[in-house]
Amino acid sequence: MRFWLVVAGFLVLVGLLAAGLQLDPREVPSPLIGKPAPAFELPLLQQPDKSFSEKDMLGTVWVMNVWASWCPPCLVEHPVVSEFARSGIAPVVGLNYKDAREDALPWLKRNGDPFQVTVFDAAGRIAIDYGVYGVPETYVIDRKGIIRYKRVGPLTPEIVQKKVRPLIEELSKRG
Amino acid sequence: MARLLSLLLLVALPFQVMGQEDPGLERRVASLAHELRCLVCQNQTLADSNAPLAQDLRNQIREQLRAGKSERDVIDFMVARYGDFVLYRPPFKATTVALWTGPFVLLALGAWLLVRRVRKRAPPPELTEAERRRAAQLLE
Numbered sequence: 001m002r003f004w005l006v007v008a009g010f011l012v013l014v015g016l017l018a019a020g021l022q023l024d025p026r027e028v029p030s031p032l033i034g035k036p037a038p039a040f041e042l043p044l045l046q047q048p049d050k051s052f053s054e055k056d057m058l059g060t061v062w063v064m065n066v067w068a069s070w071c072p073p074c075l076v077e078h079p080v081v082s083e084f085a086r087s088g089i090a091p092v093v094g095l096n097y098k099d100a101r102e103d104a105l106p107w108l109k110r111n112g113d114p115f116q117v118t119v120f121d122a123a124g125r126i127a128i129d130y131g132v133y134g135v136p137e138t139y140v141i142d143r144k145g146i147i148r149y150k151r152v153g154p155l156t157p158e159i160v161q162k163k164v165r166p167l168i169e170e171l172s173k174r175g
Numbered sequence: 176m177a178r179l180l181s182l183l184l185l186v187a188l189p190f191q192v193m194g195q196e197d198p199g200l201e202r203r204v205a206s207l208a209h210e211l212r213c214l215v216c217q218n219q220t221l222a223d224s225n226a227p228l229a230q231d232l233r234n235q236i237r238e239q240l241r242a243g244k245s246e247r248d249v250i251d252f253m254v255a256r257y258g259d260f261v262l263y264r265p266p267f268k269a270t271t272v273a274l275w276t277g278p279f280v281l282l283a284l285g286a287w288l289l290v291r292r293v294r295k296r297a298p299p300p301e302l303t304e305a306e307r308r309r310a311a312q313l314l315e
Contacts, residue, residue, distance in 0.1 A: 031258040131256035133214030
């Protein structure tokens with residue numbers, strides 16, 4: 001009896017530790033979900049004299065992808081982002097994070113430019129407002145400008161299919 | 176000697192860089208940076224980390240304090256963006272009750288088990304009259 005109690009206790013402990021190992025410590029729950037997307041007004045990457053604000057997207061469900069040319073995982077996820085943008089489910093806005101134009105522009109030329117527009121956040125100040133801490137990051141923002149989803153780290157086809165797509169379809173149906 | 180000197184310089188460098196402005200402000204920046212987690216290297220504070228984001232956030236702290244914001248304001252700013260996770264000392268609320276009280280619950284449980292066990296231990300059997308006499312004999 002006592003022996004089995006000890007074994008049971010041990011198994012519970014192993015179970016808890018195993019569950020703990022499955023958790024991704026990078027998945028910090030964002031307090032921004034359900035909150036309005038922080039306001040910004042940033043120059044475009046391609047046309048520095050033009051600017052873009054998150055308000056320009058009001059009325060549309062859209063996706064914001066934070067990337068940088070110096071970020072290897074961004075390169076990894078780029079085909080997924082491109083595929084998603086091509087599917088036309090929602091427009092994708094790029095936020096080029098702490099980058100230099102002379103690096104970012106050739107990067108887009110080399111790897112393809114899936115973005116409707118790319119805004120240029122050289123100082124990374126706007127990214128702080130969005131709670132960015134590990135590029136790439138991806139946000140889904142609804143018609144009213146509320147952040148509905150945030151992914152830290154590269155998008156994968158599974159995440160797009162299981163989370164992002166259904167969410168956008170649902171948000172689009174809602175008025 | 177030269178090596179020692181360069182080592183000293185190396186050690187002194189951060190203080191020098193820090194000291195180039197208002198030391199009171201820098202002290203407040205540093206003490207806040209010790210309370211906040213670096214999101215990139217999660218087991219370091221903003222003060223310990225040299226990740227670019229940690230530097231940016233330290234600059235944010237400095238700017239905001241310089242602009243007259245209070246420590247509370249800066250912490251609220253960080254929590255609004257990164258959540259409670261950014262706090263090195265998690266707040267006491269519904270979701271953290273287990274975190275804060277768990278160790279004490281376990282301690283109490285352990286103490287209770289220990290007391291129960293000690294109490295259960297059977298008292299030593301009384302000596303018979305013959306044994307008592309024999310013991311007295313041996314002790315003399």
